[in-house]
Ligand code: APR
């Protein structure tokens with residue numbers, strides 16, 4: 001097949017939050033990019049993922065001029081509840097963090113806002129790009145080949161940003177000997193539903209229950225989001241809606257008269273639980289960001305927020321490269337990200353361990369878990385530690 005040849009400064013693989021936000025920040029810095037995404041636009045705009053934005057994420061989206069709909073439709077929450085022993089305990093996120101808060105706004109809404117901004121800027125993005133391959137990442141002239149609408153293309157660039165999530169191709173372009181991968185899998189997953197039902201509470205509820213973890217969340221005043229701990233290979237056919245509701249009522253209600261609102265189940269799926277970090281997040285002219293570089297279990301709602309923190313660093317390092325012909329920030333990109341990554345990895349692992357039933361749930365483990373839950377809900381210091389991690393630690397100042 002004959003190839004057409006094109007050129008950009010930064011080729012971005014993946015149109016998730018990481019790739020789209022990087023494209024947006026670079027556009028604002030006057031740096032050309034092309035985004036290549038293997039799925040359709042409809043698919044990425046409808047894909048249901050997490051929906052909790054840290055304060056820093058909200059502020060960054062606002063400053064970047066893509067926060068208008070989020071400000072209008074996002075739900076600002078000042079606390080969360082931990083439910084155990086049949087009682088709810090509120091963690092006052094804002095009171096414990098000097099007024100910081102989280103905003104509940106679906107990840108796919110962020111993706112929609114960023115795609116709109118990119119279209120408005122007439123910046124190139126190819127959806128349904130096939131056979132994406134990276135070339136020459138260890139030299140001075142990298143390129144990406146792909147097919148689109150039956151045509152083969154080669155995109156020459158200065159740098160490649162691998163923002164193609166946990167199943168992407170970018171990470172695999174790096175020689176395995178150049179990487180260290182740290183990981184942990186968990187012996188459970190989350191069965192999640194999206195229901196057309198008004199949320200019955202104003203804040204999220206994380207429940208530790210003898211039958212397993214459950215989470216009450218929401219997307220809007222009309223839509224409730226709910227999760228149940230389940231087996232990693234859970235067969236959804238074994239979970240008709242009635243069974244899901246029965247289990248949610250059992251794990252989330254306490255007999256005090258509060259009830260979940262039921263409604264039409266709009267979506268049902270299983271989310272696997274994994275912790276993984278790839279070090280370093282760079283090889284030659286390829287820079288990894290977001291899920292392509294690290295994965296967290298969803299318990300602390302850190303996935304998208306970490307992706308945003310990465311691209312904030314990467315966009316700045318690239319801007320300094322083009323503005324000042326300085327490469328020290330690009331060289332320090334991985335180190336600049338990994339401190340925050342490991343803090344979030346620890347927090348997500350800790351919250352997961354605090355709230356789930358594990359296979360080795362011995363009476364000893366049960367007592368330890370209970371002691372930790374009691375401590376978090378009775379000690380100001382422990383509650384503050386949860387709160388400052390949950391709302392997100394402030395971003396480090398950008399160097400240079
Ligand atoms: N070529 C092009 N695009 C690809 C390829 C490929 N070979 N493989 C994957 N992609 C696309 C995916 O279709 C997806 O749209 O890359 C994008 C990666 O986006 P995300 O998975 O959303 O990852 P990221 O942008 O890093 O955002 C992190 O997403 O997975 C959630 O919970 C996670 O909230 C976190 C956030």
Ligand code: PHB
Pocket residue numbers: 049050051052204217218225298299300301
């Ligand atoms: C969600 O609303 O999807 C959600 C909320 C909190 C989490 C994870 C997911 O910790």
